[in-house]
Amino acid sequence: MENNLKQKFAKIVSVVKETVSVSTLILGLPEQDNFAFRAGQFVMIGIPGFGECPLGISSNPADAQKQISVTVRQAGELTEKLNQLKKGDCVTFRGPFGNGFPEVASNLILIAGGCGIAPLMAVILENQKRKDIKIQIFIGCKDAATLIYKEKYKQLQKTCDLSVALEQKSLLKFGFISGSVINAIAKKKLVADAKVFICGPEAMYSSVAKILLEKGIAPKDIYMSLEKRMHCGVGVCEHCAIGTKYICKDGPVFDYEFLKNIDKYKI
Numbered sequence: 625m626e627n628n629l630k631q632k633f634a635k636i637v638s639v640v641k642e643t644v645s646v647s648t649l650i651l652g653l654p655e656q657d658n659f660a661f662r663a664g665q666f667v668m669i670g671i672p673g674f675g676e677c678p679l680g681i682s683s684n685p686a687d688a689q690k691q692i693s694v695t696v697r698q699a700g701e702l703t704e705k706l707n708q709l710k711k712g713d714c715v716t717f718r719g720p721f722g723n724g725f726p727e728v729a730s731n732l733i734l735i736a737g738g739c740g741i742a743p744l745m746a747v748i749l750e751n752q753k754r755k756d757i758k759i760q761i762f763i764g765c766k767d768a769a770t771l772i773y774k775e776k777y778k779q780l781q782k783t784c785d786l787s788v789a790l791e792q793k794s795l796l797k798f799g800f801i802s803g804s805v806i807n808a809i810a811k812k813k814l815v816a817d818a819k820v821f822i823c824g825p826e827a828m829y830s831s832v833a834k835i836l837l838e839k840g841i842a843p844k845d846i847y848m849s850l851e852k853r854m855h856c857g858v859g860v861c862e863h864c865a866i867g868t869k870y871i872c873k874d875g876p877v878f879d880y881e882f883l884k885n886i887d888k889y890k891i
């Protein structure tokens with residue numbers, strides 16, 4: 625059985641500087657590992673001497689045996705160090721952890737706030753060429769300067785119904801819309817018979833749930849990827865408890881049928 629507590633090393637194949645404080649690290653993995661993951665799962669990435677932190681995998685699961693990508697936003701000391709790494713440097717990694725998003729068997733609505741688009745990008749890359757489903761994407765961000773994956777959106781507009789909502793009007797360009805992601809959802813006719821996957825700052829979750837319920841989407845069809853400080857990543861240390869469950873082991877993705885009973889996510 626694979627030991628999830630054992631760290632391995634991955635070499636940085638390239639770095640994409642997304643914004644002043646966000647970088648995407650493309651990590652080469654040892655081929656013999658046969659690494660595989662499900663969109664929405666995360667890995668623990670670290671630097672010896674500085675610790676490790678959970679990061680969602682943002683690349684296509686189909687490419688996992690060769691390489692994976694993680695997008696890191698500078699929050700504290702470790703993520704600042706990760707943002708300074710260059711091609712050829714090594715990081716430690718463990719995982720994948722968590723449940724990930726459910727299998728995609730129907731239309732899809734993806735809602736991201738800020739860097740929350742990172743794990744959703746794995747869902748997009750895996751499903752964007754499918755002809756049997758429609759994908760509608762809403763991305764909310766403060767302004768164009770903090771928007772990540774900018775270079776991907778023109779291409780995405782060809783296969784998906786994409787709305788990028790920027791809260792700061794002065795920087796609007798490339799056809800982005802003005803205002804909050806909630807307004808963008810409110811104004812749009814949502815694709816029918818869809819599952820909704822959401823990832824973003826905690827503060828947006830109850831307002832997103834409210835508008836989706838108002839638009840007739842059932843709690844069981846709404847999936848939210850949650851974040852909390854983690855230590856072990858395997859359901860031992862209790863740091864990431866949420867109700868009767870653990871984000872690291874039972875999540876990070878939970879359906880709203882479960883979350884609607886947790887105070888923080890109630891509407």
Ligand SMILES: Cc1cc2nc3c(=O)[nH]c(=O)nc-3n(C[C@H](O)[C@H](O)[C@H](O)COP(=O)(O)OP(=O)(O)OC[C@H]3O[C@@H](n4cnc5c(N)ncnc54)[C@H](O)[C@@H]3O)c2cc1C
Pocket residue numbers: 666676677678679680681694695696697698699700701702703704739742743850851852853854876
């Ligand atoms: C399942 C999961 C997936 C994640 N995916 C990503 C990702 O794809 N990209 C990314 O940039 N970040 C992601 N994060 C958040 C990331 O793990 C934290 O930003 C990181 O642990 C901060 O480490 P640090 O040592 O640099 O900062 P610290 O010194 O540990 O923290 C700096 C500040 O950030 C706050 N903080 C730390 N961790 C979290 C957290 N999990 N949630 C909310 N606030 C926190 C602290 O309270 C503190 O104020 C994810 C977290 C989880 C739980």
Ligand code: FES
Pocket residue numbers: 853854855856857858859860861862863864865870871872873
């Ligand atoms: S991080 Fe230790 S229980 Fe979840």
